[in-house]
Amino acid sequence: MAHQVRGVVARTRGAPVEVVTVHVPDPGPDEALIRVRACGVCHTDLHYREGGIGDDFPFLLGHEAAGIVEAVGDGVSNVAPGDAVVIAWRAPCGACRSCLRGRPWYCFDSQNARQRMTLDDGTPLTAALGIGAFAELCLVHAKQAVKVDPTVPPEAAGLIGCGVMAGYGAAVNTGAVAPGDTVAVIGCGGVGNAAIAGAAIAGARMVIGVDVVDRKLEWARRFGATHTVNANKQDTVDAIRELTGGFGADLVVDAVGRPETYLQAFLARDHAGRLVNVGVPPEQGMIVTLPMSEVFGRGGSLQSSWYGDCLPTRDFPVLINLYRKGRLDLDGFVSETITIDDVEDAFRKIINSEVLRSVVMFTPR
Ligand SMILES: NC(=O)c1ccc[n+]([C@@H]2O[C@H](COP(=O)([O-])OP(=O)(O)OC[C@H]3O[C@@H](n4cnc5c(N)ncnc54)[C@H](O)[C@@H]3O)[C@@H](O)[C@H]2O)c1
Numbered sequence: 001m002a003h004q005v006r007g008v009v010a011r012t013r014g015a016p017v018e019v020v021t022v023h024v025p026d027p028g029p030d031e032a033l034i035r036v037r038a039c040g041v042c043h044t045d046l047h048y049r050e051g052g053i054g055d056d057f058p059f060l061l062g063h064e065a066a067g068i069v070e071a072v073g074d075g076v077s078n079v080a081p082g083d084a085v086v087i088a089w090r091a092p093c094g095a096c097r098s099c100l101r102g103r104p105w106y107c108f109d110s111q112n113a114r115q116r117m118t119l120d121d122g123t124p125l126t127a128a129l130g131i132g133a134f135a136e137l138c139l140v141h142a143k144q145a146v147k148v149d150p151t152v153p154p155e156a157a158g159l160i161g162c163g164v165m166a167g168y169g170a171a172v173n174t175g176a177v178a179p180g181d182t183v184a185v186i187g188c189g190g191v192g193n194a195a196i197a198g199a200a201i202a203g204a205r206m207v208i209g210v211d212v213v214d215r216k217l218e219w220a221r222r223f224g225a226t227h228t229v230n231a232n233k234q235d236t237v238d239a240i241r242e243l244t245g246g247f248g249a250d251l252v253v254d255a256v257g258r259p260e261t262y263l264q265a266f267l268a269r270d271h272a273g274r275l276v277n278v279g280v281p282p283e284q285g286m287i288v289t290l291p292m293s294e295v296f297g298r299g300g301s302l303q304s305s306w307y308g309d310c311l312p313t314r315d316f317p318v319l320i321n322l323y324r325k326g327r328l329d330l331d332g333f334v335s336e337t338i339t340i341d342d343v344e345d346a347f348r349k350i351i352n353s354e355v356l357r358s359v360v361m362f363t364p365r
């Protein structure tokens with residue numbers, strides 16, 4: 001049996017999203033049907049709509065979600081109906097070359113539901129990041145459902161499913177912030193501010209937030225930035241060097257993902273400094289040119305961070321625990337709660353840098 005729900009679909013490149021009827025199958029073997037309670041609007045959803053992440057239209061958007069398990073298919077033992085879960089876009093297969101070498105966070109065959117959600121006419125939808133949670137019900141691989149403390153409000157918990165985990169993990173897992181490090185984060189949206197929060201929690205002695213919008217910089221201070229730079233008023237590289245005694249930062253996180261911010265992150269590092277790129281390039285085919293003498297001469301490392309190199313079953317409970325202890329202000333990321341009909345408007349707010357996160361809420365049954 002398929003359930004009919006309303007879902008947010010991007011039909012063609014660049015066109016406004018539409019709320020349409022989506023057919024969601026009952027879970028088959030190893031699958032779980034999730035009743036979504038909250039789903040954040042991440043910039044990656046906008047990249048999908050813009051055609052920045054492939055051409056597999058139509059997309060069913062939404063991938064930063066918390067919900068309740070509605071039903072599970074045969075063979076599922078990690079979750080049961082009624083469990084509160086955060087949906088992960090990484091569910092390691094356990095069998096690929098990375099999983100077998102004990103590095104499941106680099107899994108090359110992350111698991112998703114086998115059945116597809118469809119439009120009224122049977123057209124299969126491509127679920128954003130294998131999730132598609134801007135809909136009341138969402139079908140995923142059961143391993144994508146990670147059990148969490150049911151007392152945490154869903155609008156806060158859901159953010160761990162993408163942006164907060166990606167940013168926090170970019171600093172803490174990929175960037176390996178150590179006590180005493182100097183850290184700069186370029187782009188203080190939901191992802192960048194989570195990187196700032198992670199760096200502060202991990203003991204960085206200086207955390208520099210860089211953005212082009214003053215409101216974002218105020219938020220950055222709230223999440224632990226000790227210094228801020230408005231890149232429209234100051235040169236990003238000069239400002240980071242100045243604040244770090246002329247040297248550059250031990251770690252620079254690029255949470256924007258454009259060639260110019262990547263180059264800035266590259267140049268704003270101290271000798272042997274690390275660059276972590278967590279922002280997704282908005283267009284396919286973008287090129288960044290780096291001075292080879294500096295690539296060699298500066299040493300250090302250039303890394304990309306997919307999902308903050310997280311292992312959801314290990315890391316989601318850590319972030320929930322930090323939240324419960326008052327050390328990670330998940331509520332501070334929720335700029336507004338909206339309905340499923342407001343996603344296009346939320347995209348406009350992302351473009352205008354008005355919000356950290358708009359979170360779509362679904363009324364509990
Ligand atoms: N790697 C991953 O696993 C992962 C996960 C989630 C999101 N992302 C990506 O991370 C990026 C950030 O996501 P978000 O939801 O925080 O987006 P966002 O739009 O909320 O934040 C981006 C911020 O960058 C700022 N900015 C833009 N140009 C800038 C510049 N030249 N210098 C400094 N700041 C600048 C904007 O003002 C904004 O505050 C997106 O590209 C998104 O797709 C990656």
Ligand SMILES: [Zn+2]
Nearest residue numbers: 093096099107
């Ligand atoms: Zn694997």
Ligand SMILES: [Zn+2]
Nearest residue numbers: 042044162163
């Ligand atoms: Zn995302």
